[in-house]
Amino acid sequence: MGFAGIPWPPWRWWREKSPRPRPGRRRAKGMPDSGLKGWKVRGEDGSxxxxxxxxxxxxxxxxxxxxxxxxxxxxxxxxxxxxxxxxxxxxxxxxxxxxxxxxxxxxxxxxxxxxxxxxxxxxxxxxxxxxxxxxxxxxxxxxxxxxxxxxxxxxxxxxxxxxxxxxxxxxxxxxxxxxxxxxxxxxxxxxxxxxxxxxxxxxxxxxxxLEFPEEEEEGEIEEVEGSPREAQPIAxxxxxxxxxxLSDEEAFSPERKDRVLRFLFDLSKRYEEKHGKGEVWLSPFLKNEMPEYFPDLTHPQRRRLINILKEEGKIEIVERKNENGPFPFSVVLLNNEHPRVKDLLTA
Structure with a gap:
């Protein structure tokens, strides 16, 4: 017992006078009681x-x-x-x-x-x-x-x-x-x-x-309301x-490889007209152009696709000295001597 009948230490008196929390209710550390008051996570139907x-x-x-x-x-x-x-x-x-x-x-x-x-x-x-x-x-x-x-x-x-x-x-x-x-x-x-x-x-x-409306053909008997239908909602x-x-067969198919080669050819022509050089920088090509042109591929798939074209000899990856900075950079070049590249360019 402390001075003048007040319990000591003082928190003993506060603990005795304060209402005890009801069992089954726990409060997150540092969160006031009103933190979630009036909010209901689940609906009455459990939704x-x-x-x-x-x-x-x-x-x-x-x-x-x-x-x-x-x-x-x-x-x-x-x-x-x-x-x-x-x-x-x-x-x-x-x-x-x-x-x-x-x-x-x-x-x-x-x-x-x-x-x-x-x-x-x-x-x-x-x-x-x-x-x-x-x-x-x-x-x-x-x-x-x-x-x-x-x-x-x-x-x-x-x-x-x-x-x-x-x-x-x-x-x-x-x-x-x-x-x-x-x-x-x-x-x-x-x-x-x-x-x-x-x-x-x-x-x-x-x-x-998606639900595509079916067009009635000429001479088709109109359905009576309430008649059974075979079609069911797609949902x-x-x-x-x-x-x-995409599987590897879809991601690295011959058609997709040809699309990459055509894309590189178009980019090189565009860069040559704009900058005087038809070299496509590898890093921006993988980070910017490839995701926009092939959004269905993942980043590892795009990198692997470039490596496959390099292994097949259809493209070359050459390192260039950076005149404006300390680090070199890589460019992608088409191998115009490859038979498939020749066929695509002539077509």
């Missing part, structure tokens, strides 16, 4: 909270070039239908969308035509400024996702509709925060580096969710919703 971020231009132009032969009207309709089908697919996976955003230059086509539908579906349009044919959607999407990741503890799963290589850093941050990630994209528009870094189990193949076949990185 997980999901945030969906849509790179609309990436989705639209992927469908336009690959599946709908430059038909803008059909592509716009297919993009909106695909996002609506994605909502149903996420619901089947027990994910409740608590936040949705879409990114595009909404003052011009195609964003201007899709903004209303996106807002009604719950993907709030976020205006993006376009610069010289490319907008800043990737950057703005990543910044917004990071803000939500740090401030919204009620969101368990982050869904990115887009497969650009620029999403690798933000995807890594999501996984480091012990949240789950889902990349929903078309295979043709998905970076092999992103697929390799995040894992194919976290990818959703949007082409498997029901979950085995089609994932894909794996």
């Amino acid at each position: 997980l909270g999901a945030a969906v971020f849509v790179d609309f231009d990436n989705l639209y132009y992927g469908l336009l070039s690959e599946l709908f032969q430059r038909d803008h009207k059909k592509t716009l309709e297919a993009s909106e239908n695909l996002l609506n089908t994605l909502r149903e697919e996420l619901k089947e996976r027990n994910l409740a969308i608590v936040l949705g955003r879409s990114y595009s230059a909404f003052d011009e086509f195609p964003g201007s035509e899709a903004a209303h539908s996106l807002a009604l579906m719950g993907f709030d349009p976020q205006y993006i400024v376009r610069h010289k044919g490319k907008n800043s959607a990737d950057l703005q999407l990543s910044l917004d996702l990071m803000e939500v990741l740090l401030t919204r503890k009620d969101i368990d799963v982050f869904v990115i509709v887009g497969g650009d290589r620029d999403f690798i850093p933000v995807s890594r941050k999501v996984l480091e925060a012990r949240r789950e990630l889902l990349i929903a994209s078309l295979p043709e528009n998905t970076s092999g580096d992103l697929l390799d870094r995040v894992g194919s189990e976290r990818f959703l193949d949007l082409s498997a969710l 029901a076949h979950h085995s089609q919703l994932k894909w794996e990185p």
Whole structure:
């Protein structure tokens, strides 16, 4: 007992007067009691909270070039239908969308035509400024996702509709925060580096969710409402919703080798006209041109593809002295004496 009847040491008195914590409740170290007050990670039905971020231009132009032969009207309709089908697919996976955003230059086509539908579906349009044919959607999407990741503890799963290589850093941050990630994209528009870094189990193949309307042939009997149909929704076949990185046969096929040789030839001609030398620097070629021209390959596959062409004698890698710095650099040169290179150049 201390002075004037006050227990000593003083924390004994505080401990006796303070209410004991209820059993079964533990508080994270350094976090106040109100840190998660009012936040509910799981819904009443056991669903997980999901945030969906849509790179609309990436989705639209992927469908336009690959599946709908430059038909803008059909592509716009297919993009909106695909996002609506994605909502149903996420619901089947027990994910409740608590936040949705879409990114595009909404003052011009195609964003201007899709903004209303996106807002009604719950993907709030976020205006993006376009610069010289490319907008800043990737950057703005990543910044917004990071803000939500740090401030919204009620969101368990982050869904990115887009497969650009620029999403690798933000995807890594999501996984480091012990949240789950889902990349929903078309295979043709998905970076092999992103697929390799995040894992194919976290990818959703949007082409498997596409529904193509069947055109009625002349003389075909119109179906009566309620009559049975043989066709089933594609979304029901979950085995089609994932894909794996390219196999060695696909990644290093003769056709792909020829594409690399033609690409090197075009680059060398372009550099010769611009700089007076037709030499392609190896490092920028692997880091910049190759990922853009072959997005479906991973970085190790691209390096191996160059090494295979070198072993076959179709290209040469020569070291040059750097006149502006202490370190030498390497250039890629076509072997014009190789029979296959000769055939491609003459063709």
